[in-house]
Amino acid sequence: MEKKLKKLLQNATRVAPKISKKGELFELRNGLVSPYPQTRKDAIKKTIQQMTLGKDVSSLFPDILKNIAASDVEQKKLVYLYVMNYAETHPELCILAVNTFVSDAQDSNPLVRCMAIRTMSMIRVDKILEYVEIPLRKTLQDDNPYVRKTAVICVAKLFALNKELCQELGVLEDLVSALEDSNPMVVANTIAALSDIYEADPTVVPLPLLIQKHVSQFLLALNECTEWARIIILGALAEYSARDALEAEQIIDRVTPHLQHVNAAVVLATVKVVIKNLPLIQVNSESAIFSKISSALVSLMSTPPEMQYVALRNIRIILQKYPQLLTRELRIFYVKFNDPLYLKLEKIDILVRLVDPSNLKQCTLLLAELKEYALEFEPEFVARAIIALSQLGVKYSEIKFVRKVLDILVELCKTRDSFQDDCLVAMCNLLRHAGTGEEEMITQVCSLAQVWGSVESVLQTDYAKCNYIWLIGQFPGQFDNLQRKIQTLLDSFTQEESLTQMSLLICVVKLHTMLPGSILQELLNLATTSTNEVDVRDMAIMYWRCLSLEGSNDDLINQLCNSTLPEISNTLDTFSPSLLETLLRELSLLSSIYYRPVATMTKFNAHKSNHVKGKQLDELKFMARDEIIRNMNEDNLLDFEDDSNSAINVGATNGSTLNDLNDLFDFATEPIQEQSKSEQPLEESLHDLTLNRTDQSHSNVNPNKSRELLDLF
Amino acid sequence: MGNFFSSMFDRLWGVNKEMRILILGLDGAGKTTILYRLQIGEVVTTKPTIGFNVETLVYKNLKLNVWDLGGQTSIRPYWRCYYSNTAAVIFVVDSTDKDRMATASKELHMMLQEEELQDAALLVFANKQDQPGALSASEVSKQLSLVELKDRSWSIVASSAIKGEGISEGLDWLIDVVREEQL
Numbered sequence: 038m039e040k041k042l043k044k045l046l047q048n049a050t051r052v053a054p055k056i057s058k059k060g061e062l063f064e065l066r067n068g069l070v071s072p073y074p075q076t077r078k079d080a081i082k083k084t085i086q087q088m089t090l091g092k093d094v095s096s097l098f099p100d101i102l103k104n105i106a107a108s109d110v111e112q113k114k115l116v117y118l119y120v121m122n123y124a125e126t127h128p129e130l131c132i133l134a135v136n137t138f139v140s141d142a143q144d145s146n147p148l149v150r151c152m153a154i155r156t157m158s159m160i161r162v163d164k165i166l167e168y169v170e171i172p173l174r175k176t177l178q179d180d181n182p183y184v185r186k187t188a189v190i191c192v193a194k195l196f197a198l199n200k201e202l203c204q205e206l207g208v209l210e211d212l213v214s215a216l217e218d219s220n221p222m223v224v225a226n227t228i229a230a231l232s233d234i235y236e237a238d239p240t241v242v243p244l245p246l247l248i249q250k251h252v253s254q255f256l257l258a259l260n261e262c263t264e265w266a267r268i269i270i271l272g273a274l275a276e277y278s279a280r281d282a283l284e285a286e287q288i289i290d291r292v293t294p295h296l297q298h299v300n301a302a303v304v305l306a307t308v309k310v311v312i313k314n315l316p317l318i319q320v321n322s323e324s325a326i327f328s329k330i331s332s333a334l335v336s337l338m339s340t341p342p343e344m345q346y347v348a349l350r351n352i353r354i355i356l357q358k359y360p361q362l363l364t365r366e367l368r369i370f371y372v373k374f375n376d377p378l379y380l381k382l383e384k385i386d387i388l389v390r391l392v393d394p395s396n397l398k399q400c401t402l403l404l405a406e407l408k409e410y411a412l413e414f415e416p417e418f419v420a421r422a423i424i425a426l427s428q429l430g431v432k433y434s435e436i437k438f439v440r441k442v443l444d445i446l447v448e449l450c451k452t453r454d455s456f457q458d459d460c461l462v463a464m465c466n467l468l469r470h471a472g473t474g475e476e477e478m479i480t481q482v483c484s485l486a487q488v489w490g491s492v493e494s495v496l497q498t499d500y501a502k503c504n505y506i507w508l509i510g511q512f513p514g515q516f517d518n519l520q521r522k523i524q525t526l527l528d529s530f531t532q533e534e535s536l537t538q539m540s541l542l543i544c545v546v547k548l549h550t551m552l553p554g555s556i557l558q559e560l561l562n563l564a565t566t567s568t569n570e571v572d573v574r575d576m577a578i579m580y581w582r583c584l585s586l587e588g589s590n591d592d593l594i595n596q597l598c599n600s601t602l603p604e605i606s607n608t609l610d611t612f613s614p615s616l617l618e619t620l621l622r623e624l625s626l627l628s629s630i631y632y633r634p635v636a637t638m639t640k641f642n643a644h645k646s647n648h649v650k651g652k653q654l655d656e657l658k659f660m661a662r663d664e665i666i667r668n669m670n671e672d673n674l675l676d677f678e679d680d681s682n683s684a685i686n687v688g689a690t691n692g693s694t695l696n697d698l699n700d701l702f703d704f705a706t707e708p709i710q711e712q713s714k715s716e717q718p719l720e721e722s723l724h725d726l727t728l729n730r731t732d733q734s735h736s737n738v739n740p741n742k743s744r745e746l747l748d749l750f
Numbered sequence: 751m752g753n754f755f756s757s758m759f760d761r762l763w764g765v766n767k768e769m770r771i772l773i774l775g776l777d778g779a780g781k782t783t784i785l786y787r788l789q790i791g792e793v794v795t796t797k798p799t800i801g802f803n804v805e806t807l808v809y810k811n812l813k814l815n816v817w818d819l820g821g822q823t824s825i826r827p828y829w830r831c832y833y834s835n836t837a838a839v840i841f842v843v844d845s846t847d848k849d850r851m852a853t854a855s856k857e858l859h860m861m862l863q864e865e866e867l868q869d870a871a872l873l874v875f876a877n878k879q880d881q882p883g884a885l886s887a888s889e890v891s892k893q894l895s896l897v898e899l900k901d902r903s904w905s906i907v908a909s910s911a912i913k914g915e916g917i918s919e920g921l922d923w924l925i926d927v928v929r930e931e932q933l
Contacts, residue, residue, distance in 0.1 A: 136803060
């Protein structure tokens with residue numbers, strides 16, 4: 038009963054907008070201009086609700102704006118939220134809010150002050166920016182650190198929106214002086230704002246110099262601020278190069294406590310700072326700092342898989358510089374059964390890199406572990422484990438161990454159905470590493486490959502086939518019915534990819550004395566006539582020439598084909614030294630995951646987007662050209678039938694098709710706002726096209742005219 | 751529970767209801783000064799209003815929601831956004847600004863033609879009477895051709911926002927009219 042009454046009364050007291058026939062927006066608007074404050078607030082809430090649902094309530098802008106000057110902070114927040122969202126739809130109306138922004142920036146409540154300046158600097162409306170100066174200046178000098186830290190970020194926002202105005206107002210100087218603020222949050226935000234500005238335009242602020250000057254402030258602020266601020270400050274510290282060993286040591290001492298921070302990003306940022314300063318100080322590998330870094334990295338391995346992945350990518354970079362760093366922690370990086378696949382692959386990679394090649398016990402342990410992995414069921418994972426086995430064998434390099442690895446691989450190859458490709462590649466790598474002396478191993482591998490009936494059914498990848506052919510070419514004595522094997526390969530020659538084609542070419546030329554001449558002849562024919570690969574064709578032509586030379590051609594062929602390959606000593610891919618240095622500097626950034634320096638990435642992106650636009654443009658151009666050509670043909674046909682009007686017809690149709698095309702382009706380009714640039718070439722191309730067409734129509738007209746003249750005569 | 755009853759009665763008797771009053775006029779006429787004279791009874795230093803000020807004040811048991819809109823040429827077109835549900839309009843004229851009296855008159859009459867303001871009462875303040883050379887209320891009235899207004903309760907009061915003269919007289923009149931109309 039009471040509930041019912043409550044409901045009834047609630048309905049009576051609040052006329053919160055309900056959906057009626059006149060539509061939601063109408064109801065909301067009525068609510069927003071209601072003479073009852075509570076109703077207005079309800080209507081605002083309802084509007085925001087609609088906004089978050091993704092409905093377009095931008096038409097209520099003027100009515101919402103009326104409620105901005107409320108003393109109620111909750112309502113103010115909602116209105117500000119709305120204004121942020123829809124300011125760009127009503128740029129001219131935003132000016133009505135200026136007075137409120139300015140007075141709110143002097144409100145007694147710091148939250149309101151923050152809100153005002155934050156909103157004001159983020160609305161992309163030029164008219165508003167004209168009035169931002171006074172509030173921004175006031176809030177930059179505010180007593181409350183919360184307001185100040187918001188204001189410094191606003192400077193960066195303002196800079197992004199209007200660089201000239203920002204420089205004119207001179208707030209950048211205020212920003213620089215804010216680096217000396219007593220509050221660590223303000224310092225951190227200032228450095229974040231400065232880095233943003235520096236990134237956009239390095240000429241405006243001397244960021245490296247500023248960092249140099251304020252290192253001591255950063256170190257002081259580091260312990261007292263939030264984790265995000267810490268990341269920013271650590272990032273700035275990583276930019277700083279210490280003057281001498283003493284200073285470097287000092288910096289390391291100050292940041293090392295943060296290696297134990299709970300936030301993985303803080304840990305990585307700290308590692309970055311430490312690694313930056315490590316080369317300056319005298320350390321041996323037993324130094325305490327290494328054990329600290331290693332335990333920090335190990336702690337990252339107990340985070341969620343996504344973060345582990347990031348950590349592993351970073352660890353790989355660090356490992357190339359300091360290979361000894363984590364050798365004792367091998368066990369931590371063992372794959373767990375419930376790791377996601379991407380993490381498993383990354384872990385295998387790290388495991389082989391981690392292992393200490395002078396420690397037999399560890400290598401044997403890892404070998405057993407990898408063998409287990411190779412018996413799993415996920416194909417990518419097993420393939421990676423097989424490759425890792427060969428990498429481990431090559432890395433440990435001792436022949437007994439290599440034999441053991443080979444045994445495992447042979448066993449795998451026999452027992453598992455679908456991993457012959459990877460096994461063969463891995464075994465060939467081991468053979469190349471062990472050299473030609475190891476008869477036993479060679480026989481083992483060859484007898485395995487020997488029993489495969491047709492290569493097609495066993496090997497899928499180009500690379501594996503290439504290895505198989507290499508095996509035949511290298512150890513022809515180990516294979517019976519060599520001729521038939523080569524003949525089957527030859528039959529499918531044209532379907533193979535270039536790597537296989539080339540290796541078959543080399544193999545056959547190498548063994549031409551052991552094979553009937555017809556095979557060689559057929560192959561050379563095929564390779565010179567039926568392949569699209571220029572390299573394969575050139576190579577075939579070269580061999581053909583050599584073979585058809587008079588005299589001592591056998592020596593020449595021997596020299597060409599039987600040169601001993603360099604022994605493989607490392608099958609792990611590494612970064613080039615310069616890339617490594619860059620990546621170490623950009624540890625914990627996105628570039629450490631992609632293994633591409635930040636500088637190249639932005640360029641790549643810009644290039645890519647241009648490329649996409651260009652493609653679109655090309656497509657449009659083609660469409661235009663096709664259309665015009667088609668019309669032109671029709672016009673020409675018309676010409677024959679009707680001489681006198683043809684010239685006019687051509688002109689008229691030209692005009693209309695062009696208009697159509699223009700419409701088409703307008704429509705196509707409208708959704709993309711930044712098309713102003715690309716529209717120019719478009720117009721040019723259209724211009725070109727029109728020129729072409731006028732030429733054509735002229736040529737059409739001329740004979741007509743001459744005919745008319747003739748008639749006159 | 752009591753809360754609900756009280757708010758229901760509020761609604762029934764119109765206690766919590768706010769009267770919306772607009773203060774309009776050309777730039778520099780003294781609108782913001784008048785608003786804060788009403789609100790805090792003091793003269794505040796003002797800057798040109800870009801946008802609006804709004805204050806809620808209680809006058810003779812009536813809750814007034816007083817809107818002071820910026821008078822600059824760029825903002826005048828947006829006055830119309832604020833017309834709906836308006837009980838009364840206070841139009842402020844700078845009595846010393848003889849040159850722009852015609853402009854003020856034009857703006858005033860244009861505004862009064864709006865559908866949404868048909869029922870709104872009009873109070874004109876002939877402001878800045880403290881200044882030398884200020885036109886008297888009747889002269890301003892003539893310049894604004896107020897006599898032409900029909901079907902509308904209007905009044906003109908000579909005032910000085912700086913000295914606080916005339917403001918409360920004008921408002922008293924306005925409140926009386928509005929209350930009559932509302933009840």
